[in-house]
Amino acid sequence: MSANNIDAASIQQFCADYVGRLLGTPAERIDPNVDLDSLGLDSATAVALIMSLEEWLGLELMPELLFEYPTIAALSNHLATRVAVTAQRSA
Amino acid sequence: MSTMNLRPLSGTEPRRRPRRLAIATPYLNRLQRQHFLLLTVVPFCGTIVAGGLAFVRPVTRLDLTLFFVMWLATGVGVSVGYHRLFTHRSFEATKRVRVLLAALGGMAGLGPVISWAAMHRRHHQYADRDGDMHSPNLHGKSWIGKIRGLVHAHLTWMIQHEYPNIVHYTPDLLEDSAIVRTSRRYATWVLLGLAIPTTVGGLVSRSLAGAATGFLWGGLVRMFVVAQSISALNSILHSAGEQHFDLRDNSRNNWLLGVLIWGEGWHNNHHAFPRSASFGLRWYRVDISYWLIRLMEKLGIAWNVVVPTAEQLGSRYSSPGETSPSSPDTYPNSY
Numbered sequence: 001m002s003a004n005n006i007d008a009a010s011i012q013q014f015c016a017d018y019v020g021r022l023l024g025t026p027a028e029r030i031d032p033n034v035d036l037d038s039l040g041l042d043s044a045t046a047v048a049l050i051m052s053l054e055e056w057l058g059l060e061l062m063p064e065l066l067f068e069y070p071t072i073a074a075l076s077n078h079l080a081t082r083v084a085v086t087a088q089r090s091a
Numbered sequence: 092m093s094t095m096n097l098r099p100l101s102g103t104e105p106r107r108r109p110r111r112l113a114i115a116t117p118y119l120n121r122l123q124r125q126h127f128l129l130l131t132v133v134p135f136c137g138t139i140v141a142g143g144l145a146f147v148r149p150v151t152r153l154d155l156t157l158f159f160v161m162w163l164a165t166g167v168g169v170s171v172g173y174h175r176l177f178t179h180r181s182f183e184a185t186k187r188v189r190v191l192l193a194a195l196g197g198m199a200g201l202g203p204v205i206s207w208a209a210m211h212r213r214h215h216q217y218a219d220r221d222g223d224m225h226s227p228n229l230h231g232k233s234w235i236g237k238i239r240g241l242v243h244a245h246l247t248w249m250i251q252h253e254y255p256n257i258v259h260y261t262p263d264l265l266e267d268s269a270i271v272r273t274s275r276r277y278a279t280w281v282l283l284g285l286a287i288p289t290t291v292g293g294l295v296s297r298s299l300a301g302a303a304t305g306f307l308w309g310g311l312v313r314m315f316v317v318a319q320s321i322s323a324l325n326s327i328l329h330s331a332g333e334q335h336f337d338l339r340d341n342s343r344n345n346w347l348l349g350v351l352i353w354g355e356g357w358h359n360n361h362h363a364f365p366r367s368a369s370f371g372l373r374w375y376r377v378d379i380s381y382w383l384i385r386l387m388e389k390l391g392i393a394w395n396v397v398v399p400t401a402e403q404l405g406s407r408y409s410s411p412g413e414t415s416p417s418s419p420d421t422y423p424n425s426y
Contacts, residue, residue: 021100024268042275043122044206044257048265051111051258052100058108064118 006057008080014056015072018049032072057083100258100265113213113253120251127250130200130281131318137311153295157288157309165284165317168195170353170380177264178208181368182384182396186269193273198284199317203277204270209260215365218340224252225325228341245326285310320352328358336363354378368396372404
């Protein structure tokens with residue numbers, strides 16, 4: 001179970017790709033420093049992002065995270081830390 | 092749009108933990124409570140007001156027409172669109188038809204289409220068992236338990252419930268960008284569904300009173316009636332009525348509800364063949380949603396209409412008192 005390829009940059013890319021797909025916009029045009037609800041996500045699509053991240057990262061995630069970390073950049077940094085912590089624990 | 096790395100939106104990365112099929116979080120529960128207040132309680136209050144008002148100012152033909160047109164349009168949006176098209180994929184249609192049906196269904200105020208479809212697919216997966224968020228049969232066998240179950244299934248489940256993982260249940264809808272856009276705009280459809288009868292009522296009668304009663308009858312009363320109809324499927328039609336098919340769940344048929352609820356009253360039939368565009372299953376059973384689907388097919392705007400073959404029907408049919416020997420999975424019903 002290798003988590004060492006997952007850092008904030010790759011998580012950010014995942015989020016930009018996913019949100020871009022949901023919104024029908026190229027990932028490059030998704031601003032990682034804009035609030036997700038300003039980008040146009042509603043509660044359902046926000047949950048979809050969270051659940052996809054949960055599955056990929058192997059962490060249990062709650063939609064409430066988006067209140068604390070409302071931008072892709074903030075979310076990615078936070079999740080990268082959690083992934084690193086989890087990897088250390090299981091190492 | 093970047094074509095690199097086009098992973099499907101259902102997530103096919105190697106899983107590090109079992110996938111959660113439903114989540115319960117305070118945030119979503121809060122949204123559900125707000126939705127319940129705005130779109131279940133308010134239409135109920137509006138119906139009381141409209142009823143009371145009728146003693147002071149008789150209901151006009153315009154009011155009733157607005158009610159009927161909005162009832163039919165939004166009911167079709169839910170029955171043909173939300174249910175048969177988006178949840179069960181029982182036919183295919185042009186993008187314009189899909190967006191129109193999703194918008195009309197949105198006006199009914201039962202939730203955004205992607206959430207609704209995911210919940211309904213989960214309902215079919217767990218019908219009348221743990222995981223079915225609106226079963227009337229999980230509160231005990233005593234008569235008190237049955238009443239509590241009915242109240243839950245008809246009404247109170249909507250106040251707060253687990254939310255299905257839409258990545259798991261509706262990956263196909265998440266891939267359909269027109270539907271994601273339409274689903275996100277749910278609040279707009281609800282407001283439009285209220286604005287239209289208000290405006291028409293006001294313009295045609297050239298009065299504010301006409302606008303107000305248009306809002307009440309074409310808006311709030313209509314929403315109340317549509318919601319009650321759909322709720323009756325969850326409560327009554329999982330409790331009492333005819334069963335032509337012997338299934339694991341407690342779904343039932345009722346011909347009168349079949350007529351009144353856009354064909355949805357053939358609920359036992361539907362649980363036996365979820366993917367069938369026809370719920371009546373026989374030509375003489377009134378199922379206006381199915382007739383509409385066939386009409387759209389004739390007009391060339393719908394195709395691949397799914398109905399069970401005579402053989403599939405035959406292998407599932409059981410007379411009252413007999414148990415069908417076939418397993419529930421003989422009909423290819425993914426959802």
